[in-house]
Amino acid sequence: MVNGYRPQTLDEALEIRANTGAIPLAGGTDLMVRHKNIPGALPKFEEPVVFISHLEEIRGVKAEDGIVKIGAATTLAELENDEKIPAVLREAISNMAARNVRHIATIGGNVCNASPAGDTLVPLYALDAGVKLASTNGVRTLPVQDFITGPGQTALAPDEILTEIVIPTRSFTKEYYRKVGTRKAMALSRVSFAALADVNGGLIEDIRFAFGAVAPTVVRSREIEKQFISRTVDEIKGDAPQWAQKFAPLLKPIDDQRASAQYRRKVAINLAVYFIEEIL
Ligand SMILES: Cc1cc2nc3c(=O)[nH]c(=O)nc-3n(C[C@H](O)[C@H](O)[C@H](O)COP(=O)(O)OP(=O)(O)OC[C@H]3O[C@@H](n4cnc5c(N)ncnc54)[C@H](O)[C@@H]3O)c2cc1C
Known part of the structure; x- marks a missing residue:
């Protein structure tokens, strides 16, 4: 009760x-x-x-x-x-x-x-x-x-x-979210990913990458993101796998019933590559 x-x-x-x-x-x-x-x-x-849940002050x-x-x-x-x-x-x-x-x-x-x-x-x-x-x-x-x-x-x-x-409140020129789960609606993520970027005249002014279900908490690194700033989109797209790979040290996934650690690591990097190559 x-x-x-x-x-x-x-x-x-x-x-x-x-x-x-x-x-x-x-x-x-x-x-x-x-x-x-x-x-x-x-x-x-x-x-x-x-x-x-009924308290108006927090709704x-x-x-x-x-x-x-x-x-x-x-x-x-x-x-x-x-x-x-x-x-x-x-x-x-x-x-x-x-x-x-x-x-x-x-x-x-x-x-x-x-x-x-x-x-x-x-x-x-x-x-x-x-x-x-x-x-x-x-x-x-x-x-x-x-x-x-x-x-x-x-x-x-x-x-x-x-x-x-x-x-x-802030608008971004590029926004991307992807959840990789077992069944879309009812499953917790095997891996989830959000990326935002502000690109002006082909130059990256702001960029953010966040990864879920690949470490004890969601992970993001401003130090790595800073390396993208003031570079051209063409330069980053020219070697997307290498740029995406910079996030690998943040990923400390576990094996569980939803996915293996190896699968999670691979999917997380692939999502970053996809964002750079197709969305940025
Ligand atoms: C069938 C099913 C499917 C689900 N699918 C997903 C999914 O796809 N993705 C996902 O992320 N989650 C999923 N969940 C988990 C869950 O629905 C979410 O995490 C949901 O947002 C929890 O909100 P709640 O209001 O029900 O939290 P509650 O169950 O009421 O609380 C959750 C925890 O937060 C604390 N808490 C709640 N509100 C406050 C507050 N204002 N201040 C302090 N502490 C607070 C509670 O004490 C408790 O520890 C799923 C759950 C079910 C049952």
């Missing part, structure tokens, strides 16, 4: 978090599965839960002051067709789960779940997203890559709730 609190406001939810350490439950699509030990039985929770999307602000309890279905959301993130969301799951699952839940195969994380890393964390003591904002500290691990304090995902 679930021993749960249903606060009316965010402040009330934060008080509950501070006083009881109750686990936030948004859509429950990860949490309920994780706590279901016996098939057919109700999920069993050792700790109380605090329901948050909806706003674009203001050069930032897209996404309430953590906004469902994936709500984000999928919202023009304020960067196309690369919408593309990732439309490839996640089945429609009925997307109507319940939230973006905050996907971020806090911190799976190396979490599909919103790959575009969020590429987009330089940040996360806003609230507690009764105040609010702090972290870059998403500092929030995710390992597989299933985050910097969320026991009294905090993720309230907002913030993305700098």
Whole structure:
């Protein structure tokens, strides 16, 4: 059985978090599965839960002051067709789960779940997203890559709730997202990849590559990306495999039931080659 609190406001939810350490439950699509030990039985929770998906303060999307602000309890279905959301993130969301799951699952839940195969994380890393964390003591904002500290691990304090995902408003001339999974809708990624670039007069002014499900967390390297900057597209395309291979040291995949480490490494590099040769 679930021993749960249903606060009316965010402040009330934060008080509950501070006083009881109750686990936030948004859509429950990860949490309920994780706590279901016996098939057919109700999920069993050792700790109380605090329901948050109905809290208006952490729902909806706003674009203001050069930032897209996404309430953590906004469902994936709500984000999928919202023009304020960067196309690369919408593309990732439309490839996640089945429609009925997307109507319940939230973006905050996907971020806090911190799976190396979490599909919103790959575009969020590429987009330089940040996360806003609230507690009764105040609010702090972290870059998403500092929030995710390992597989299933985050910097969320026991009294905090993720309230907002913030993305700098910025357009790119080239955007690409690809999820390689077993079955498109219902599978977690074997490998996922997002790449963004700004090309002006044939010159690369900005470029970002993010890889999912190939290491304990999503990986991205600004040091490697910097090597592309101020070079011509023709120069990079001229030796795409060599440029893509620069990302190989970041890839530390594991063998699991979905794919072998060797397969994951190969697919990740091939996706980078494809982006350089066909999209850039
Ligand atoms: C059939 C099925 C298919 C799926 N397919 C995919 C897929 O293709 N890709 C993919 O990435 N995932 C997939 N998932 C996993 C899941 O649906 C997503 O990760 C989803 O976004 C989780 O959101 P939620 O609101 O349901 O999270 P919940 O289950 O409510 O919570 C997940 C975790 O985040 C914490 N949490 C949630 N919200 C907050 C908050 N605001 N502040 C602090 N902590 C919070 C919870 O305490 C919990 O630890 C699938 C799940 C199912 C059941």
